[in-house]
Amino acid sequence: MNILGIIPARYGSSRLQGKPLMDIAGKTMIERVYEQARKALTNVVVATDDHRIEKAVMEFGGEVIMTGEHNTGTNRCLEAMEKWILTKKDEPDIVINIQGDEPLLNPEQIVQLSACFDDPRVEMSSLVIPVKEAGELTENTGVFVVLDHNRDALYFSRSVIPFLRDHPKERWADHHTFYRHLGMYGFTQNALREFSALSQTSLERAESLEQNRWLENGRKIRLGITHSQSVAVDTAEDLEKVRQMLGGQ
Numbered sequence: 001m002n003i004l005g006i007i008p009a010r011y012g013s014s015r016l017q018g019k020p021l022m023d024i025a026g027k028t029m030i031e032r033v034y035e036q037a038r039k040a041l042t043n044v045v046v047a048t049d050d051h052r053i054e055k056a057v058m059e060f061g062g063e064v065i066m067t068g069e070h071n072t073g074t075n076r077c078l079e080a081m082e083k084w085i086l087t088k089k090d091e092p093d094i095v096i097n098i099q100g101d102e103p104l105l106n107p108e109q110i111v112q113l114s115a116c117f118d119d120p121r122v123e124m125s126s127l128v129i130p131v132k133e134a135g136e137l138t139e140n141t142g143v144f145v146v147l148d149h150n151r152d153a154l155y156f157s158r159s160v161i162p163f164l165r166d167h168p169k170e171r172w173a174d175h176h177t178f179y180r181h182l183g184m185y186g187f188t189q190n191a192l193r194e195f196s197a198l199s200q201t202s203l204e205r206a207e208s209l210e211q212n213r214w215l216e217n218g219r220k221i222r223l224g225i226t227h228s229q230s231v232a233v234d235t236a237e238d239l240e241k242v243r244q245m246l247g248g249q
Helices: 029-038 051-059 073-088 107-118 134-138 169-174 189-197 202-207 211-216 236-246
Strands: 003-009 043-048 064-066 094-097 124-130 144-147 153-157 179-188 222-225
Touching (some): 003 029, 029 043, 029 107, 043 051, 051 064, 073 094, 073 189, 094 107, 107 179, 107 222, 153 202, 153 211, 179 189
Parallel strands (some): 003 094
């Protein structure tokens, strides 16, 4: 398969302004994400509407595509894909939307996500990680998902799902395997175009989770199961934590 990895990156952030350019042990965050992605993929490009990010990517020798302003990373990926096809004369079979705020990205996750497309019926894929600690459920942080027997998503929620009626919440992890969603997505070319063209749906708006748009339109999302924990940088505290983890490198 010909796979294109796209890292959407924007400068503005309500909690951590300019985080793609934040220094982490001598490299910007976007450079660290790019390097990790390149360990799994030959073709990786940063998609941004900010010239500061464009300049930083070019300085470390990465590929970058300038886009217009977009409300979602998915729509930014679509524009970047179309520009990649026009300029490179290259037709990717699969496009992977890689989160630009995970400098500890494990390349194996990209491999696991890509493997979902070994089934020719799959149009869209993502990753989940099994919940191991009861605290992850009682804290109720993150996004949870329920799967069918084919590992296709049934529903994504910011609440812990399913609800175990006959057990106290602190014991739920003992009686059911819960899955937390990791925000990396894979699309076929056509699926990316179709997804971006769909109107917002009620469940998408209710949960503020755009992947529910695809499900609410009767489509499927195949889920790969990873056991590699992901560390996203959303706040200054997250940034300091990652700096300490990478400080010895």
